[in-house]
Every structure is written in structure tokens, then in C-alpha cells.
Amino acid sequence: MEVNLAYLKGALADGHVYNLNSRIRVVLRQKDKSWLEYSIAPILKEISNKEPKIIRTSDGVHMIYVYIHKNSLKQELINLLLSPLNEIRFSNEKDEINFIRGFFDAEGSLYSGARKSDRRIIMYQKEKEVLEYIRDTLNKMNIPSKIYGPYKNGKNYIYRLIIFTKKNVEKFLKEINPSNKIKILNWC
Numbered sequence: 001m002e003v004n005l006a007y008l009k010g011a012l013a014d015g016h017v018y019n020l021n022s023r024i025r026v027v028l029r030q031k032d033k034s035w036l037e038y039s040i041a042p043i044l045k046e047i048s049n050k051e052p053k054i055i056r057t058s059d060g061v062h063m064i065y066v067y068i069h070k071n072s073l074k075q076e077l078i079n080l081l082l083s084p085l086n087e088i089r090f091s092n093e094k095d096e097i098n099f100i101r102g103f104f105d106a107e108g109s110l111y112s113g114a115r116k117s118d119r120r121i122i123m124y125q126k127e128k129e130v131l132e133y134i135r136d137t138l139n140k141m142n143i144p145s146k147i148y149g150p151y152k153n154g155k156n157y158i159y160r161l162i163i164f165t166k167k168n169v170e171k172f173l174k175e176i177n178p179s180n181k182i183k184i185l186n187w188c
Helices: 003-014 033-048 075-082 093-107 128-140 166-176 181-187
Strands: 015-020 023-030 053-056 062-069 108-112 119-125 146-153 156-164
Touching (some): 003 075, 023 075, 033 053, 093 128, 128 146, 128 156
Antiparallel strands (some): 015 023, 023 062, 119 156
8 A cells, every 4th residue: 555545544533534425525634734734735636636725724723625536536545535444454564654653643642741751652532443453553563552541522532542651752753753743843
């Protein structure tokens, strides 16, 4: 599978794909407009042959979207885009890493405590199975993590996957190599 598609599917943890008769609408919302412009827009343009639109919504969040005619896509891509996130499994490590990279860029955060050694990565998701898949993949890479929850978040319940210790956080950043560098720069 192309690297960009696994990354996009991970990023869609914070987005939606709408199945509209002969078209598909792909939408992602994010505070960081530059990540949408430089990481997501090129992927959407590549698969749709259209320039995605980026707007700022009334709540101050940026939204990128594109409409794609289904007849311009391979069935494999349509299936990937429309598959629920908790049903996604990749068959090779490269795609798994790209999926986690996209997921982290969309739904992850870096946490620093009062002590320099207190570093954590936290990823959020309402579908526990998605975090279990990420946890199991990270375990194969010797990056331990734990899942906590469910926690009430507005009307929904969410789970958190946490990677503890500075050593494990640094290994994650090296191995997964997140694309959303603003998160990392703000953390350092």
C-alpha cells in the first residue's frame, strides 16, 4: 500500500469520510492549519486530482475537505476510505508505522511534567480496538504503552493510550517520526 494512504487512514481518526451516492467526501478538522496544508492536502490532491479546500470554521478550527468521484478511484481505495477505523489492519510494518504516524499527528499529544524525566505521549480514541491495535503494533517495536478508560468526554466516552518514560517517548518519536513537527517543537 502507498505510504500516504496508511497515513491518511490514521489521520482520519480525527476526520470523516462520507459515502454520497457517486462521490465520497473526505473531511478532517484540526487546529493546526499548516499540518492540513503540508501533510494532508497533498495526499487528498493525489487521490482526488483536485485541490482540497481549507476553511476556518465558526469555532476557530480549520477544516480541509474534498469531494471525490468514486469512478475515479480503485475499489481498494474506496474500501479503505469507507472502512471503520476499528476494522483496519495492515499487513506490513511500514504501513502500520504510517498509520500510527497519521493517528498520532491527528489525535496524539506530548506531555511534559514538572520533572524533565516525566515525558508522555497520549493518544485519544473512542474506539478501544483502535488503541489496542496501536498498542500491539508498538509492543512489537518494543515501545510499551497502556490503555486507560473509558472516560466521559461530553456525550461520548474515550480511551487513552499512554507511553510513559522519556526513553520510550524518544523511541516512539524516532521510530514513528511524526510529521506534525509543531507538536514536537511545542513540547521541547
